[in-house]
Amino acid sequence: MVHVSLSRAGIVCLLALVSLSCAASAAVIGGNQGWYKVNCNVDGANVYFDNTYEGVITAGVLNVPVYSTGTPFKTYTVSMPGYTTWEKPVPAVPGNGETIQLYATLNPVQPTVAPVIGGSQGWYQVNCNVNGAQVTFDNQVEGTIVNGVLTVPVYTTGTPFKTYTVSMPGYISYTAPITNFPASGATVQLYATLNPQPPTATPTPAPTKSPVGFEIVFGALGIAGACGIIIRRN
Numbered sequence: 175m176v177h178v179s180l181s182r183a184g185i186v187c188l189l190a191l192v193s194l195s196c197a198a199s200a201a202v203i204g205g206n207q208g209w210y211k212v213n214c215n216v217d218g219a220n221v222y223f224d225n226t227y228e229g230v231i232t233a234g235v236l237n238v239p240v241y242s243t244g245t246p247f248k249t250y251t252v253s254m255p256g257y258t259t260w261e262k263p264v265p266a267v268p269g270n271g272e273t274i275q276l277y278a279t280l281n282p283v284q285p286t287v288a289p290v291i292g293g294s295q296g297w298y299q300v301n302c303n304v305n306g307a308q309v310t311f312d313n314q315v316e317g318t319i320v321n322g323v324l325t326v327p328v329y330t331t332g333t334p335f336k337t338y339t340v341s342m343p344g345y346i347s348y349t350a351p352i353t354n355f356p357a358s359g360a361t362v363q364l365y366a367t368l369n370p371q372p373p374t375a376t377p378t379p380a381p382t383k384s385p386v387g388f389e390i391v392f393g394a395l396g397i398a399g400a401c402g403i404i405i406r407r408n
Contacts, residue, residue: 208268210238212250214278219254223247223264242269252278296356298326300338302366307342311335311352330358340366 212221214231221228221236224247228238231252240247246267253259257280268274300309302319309316309324312335316326319340328335334355341347345368356362 206242206270207239208242208270209273210240210247210250210264210268210276211273212236212238212252212276212278214252214260214280216254216257216280219252219257219278219280222251222253224249225251237273240268242267242272250276250278252280254280256283257281258283294330294358295327296330296358297361298328298335298338298352298356298364299361300324300326300340300364300366302340302348302368304340304342304345304368307340307345307366307368310339310341312337325361328356330356338364338366340368342368344371345369346371 210223212228212231213235214221215234217231217234219231221231221238223238229236247264249261249263251259251261260278260280262276262278264276266274298311300316300319301323302309303322305319305322307319309319309326311326317324335352337349337351339347339349348366348368350364350366352364354362
């Protein structure tokens, strides 16, 4: 009887030890917990730890829980479409109840500037004394004079213009050769002075001779005939 009760007592003790061991094991799973606090200037940005998605930045922050006894993370990445991606190494592993601050600053991606067709750009500045005059480069209309000037952009590697013409109804057109070509970012001054067209002289019409009326001619002939008769009688 004594042997049986001891065996039962041993079994009870054994079960108690197993229970304590299981409880201790359950408490150790994953280890103690700490946190990474990821601070970022862009809400909605995605946060990754070693390519594992952890969540998005909300109100400038994301808290990521980790276990101090777990496998340490090596890097954290914060990304957002339209922004440069931030990737940095994780400096340390938080201890139990500890929070480690991490920071990420995202900058907007600069738009890609398409290469300028024809190369670098320069300008011709056409100066003229008549507003509204039309400016033409090699028979290509470029615009009109406003406030005494017209600026014409050109590409330095493009085909050079040869002549420019400034014209306005009622004025004598001005045409001149283009001898200077603008470098990149430079401006070449061109000048045109328009003079009013002289008025066209109207020819003076020749005086018109009045035709002699039939009655006058007939009367003159009658008088001449009568005079002849008188002369013959005398």
